[in-house]
Amino acid sequence: MAIYSRASLNSPSQLRSPTPISLTAQSPTSFHRTIRLQRKDPRFSIRVSIEDDNNCVDDNKHSSLAELASRDSRTHPRPLSTSDLSKSIRDRSRLRVAYQGVSGAYSESAAQKAYPDCEAVPCEQFDVAFQAVEQWVVDRAVLPIENSLGGSIHRNYDLLLRHRLHIVGEVKFAVRHCLLANHGVQVEDLKRVLSHPQALAQCELTLTKLGVVREAVDDTAGAAQYVSLHKLKDTGAVASLGAAKIYDMNVLAKDIQDDSDNITRFLILAREPIIPGTDRPFKTSIVFSLEEGPGVLFKALAVFAMRNINLTKIESRPRRWQPLRQAVDSNNGSLKYFDYLFYVDFEASMADPNSQNALKHLKEFATFLRVLGSYPMDTD
Numbered sequence: 543m544a545i546y547s548r549a550s551l552n553s554p555s556q557l558r559s560p561t562p563i564s565l566t567a568q569s570p571t572s573f574h575r576t577i578r579l580q581r582k583d584p585r586f587s588i589r590v591s592i593e594d595d596n597n598c599v600d601d602n603k604h605s606s607l608a609e610l611a612s613r614d615s616r617t618h619p620r621p622l623s624t625s626d627l628s629k630s631i632r633d634r635s636r637l638r639v640a641y642q643g644v645s646g647a648y649s650e651s652a653a654q655k656a657y658p659d660c661e662a663v664p665c666e667q668f669d670v671a672f673q674a675v676e677q678w679v680v681d682r683a684v685l686p687i688e689n690s691l692g693g694s695i696h697r698n699y700d701l702l703l704r705h706r707l708h709i710v711g712e713v714k715f716a717v718r719h720c721l722l723a724n725h726g727v728q729v730e731d732l733k734r735v736l737s738h739p740q741a742l743a744q745c746e747l748t749l750t751k752l753g754v755v756r757e758a759v760d761d762t763a764g765a766a767q768y769v770s771l772h773k774l775k776d777t778g779a780v781a782s783l784g785a786a787k788i789y790d791m792n793v794l795a796k797d798i799q800d801d802s803d804n805i806t807r808f809l810i811l812a813r814e815p816i817i818p819g820t821d822r823p824f825k826t827s828i829v830f831s832l833e834e835g836p837g838v839l840f841k842a843l844a845v846f847a848m849r850n851i852n853l854t855k856i857e858s859r860p861r862r863w864q865p866l867r868q869a870v871d872s873n874n875g876s877l878k879y880f881d882y883l884f885y886v887d888f889e890a891s892m893a894d895p896n897s898q899n900a901l902k903h904l905k906e907f908a909t910f911l912r913v914l915g916s917y918p919m920d921t922d
């Protein structure tokens with residue numbers, strides 16, 4: 543049984559697309575298959591063929607997959623993929639906010655918490671959400687950056703640096719996971735459970751007790767959608783109560799996360815920065831790199847401590863393009879070090895001269911420094 547990326551089966555506009563779409567299935571077993579959605583008649587029919595690695599086409603699968611694809615496409619918007627980004631969006635009446643996943647994902651709820659009247663736009667991957675903002679397809683992106691149980695979402699730290707968007711806000715969202723299965727399926731029937739890797743990590747204790755095989759997919763709601771569409775009897779999903787309703791699934795257990803206080807912090811990204819204020823609590827996010835040497839990170843952090851600026855987060859990531867730095871050591875000759883980027887959040891606005899002085903000071907010995915955004919704190 544292969545786990546397909548969401549887009550393989552839920553695509554209204556893929557089905558209308560003039561070009562055939564080819565998606566590689568991610569298979570947990572030795573099967574590795576490619577799904578091709580091909581348009582036979584532009585208006586009325588699609589042809590779905592499944593090929594295995596030996597290019598054997600299994601025609602018997604056509605009708606059922608086509609049926610599934612069209613049934614789902616009528617009800618839920620398809621996540622944007624990179625190829626959609628060139629198409630213009632006409633309805634500009636509501637703020638459009640990109641999130642990663644499909645309808646029912648926690649990220650969609652976070653987008654709606656940040657902008658209650660927005661049009662939440664699903665995207666296949668984090669990268670697509672970044673590009674959708676950059677290319678004016680949407681106005682904002684709301685993306686997870688850290689979770690109180692699972693830790694940092696490193697991919698988004700890396701993408702913040704690779705793209706040129708600005709952090710204009712943050713939103714904290716209480717994530718309450720449910721164990722979902724198709725109607726009639728009991729907990730004892732479950733052999734495996736699908737979900738987003740963060741969600742699986744957040745439910746470690748429950749899933750270990752159940753003794754099920756865990757399989758990672760792109761998002762929690764996508765897991766529910768997959769199990770529901772395929773009418774699986776031995777597979778469950780960890781997802782939200784909202785996803786249970788959308789994909790008509792039974793809730794076998796609620797609040798299965800390891801700790802009831804399971805909070806994910808999301809960043810709100812935009813093309814333009816906001817003008818920082820001092821009228822309410824602000825946070826500033828920066829990224830910098832430093833020379834190699836004893837006490838350099840200590841010195842960097844001291845620029846905040848000596849000004850009584852509170853740090854709320856520090857994350858280090860290896861530099862992707864020059865991950866190793868060559869340095870000369872008087873005792874050992876030439877040495878190679880890992881080169882890091884440090885992401886720091888501090889509780890102050892860039893409108894505050896204290897923050898400006900701290901960054902001026904940091905620049906004296908940082909080899910690179912970028913302000914990612916200065917934005918109101920979510921104090922909920």
Ligand SMILES: O=C(O)C(=O)C[C@]1(C(=O)O)C=C[C@@H](O)C=C1
Nearest residue numbers: 647648649686738740761762806
């Ligand atoms: O899969 C989802 O529903 C998401 O919104 C993604 C995501 C994440 O990336 O951390 C968001 C919140 C939860 O922490 C689990 C998963």
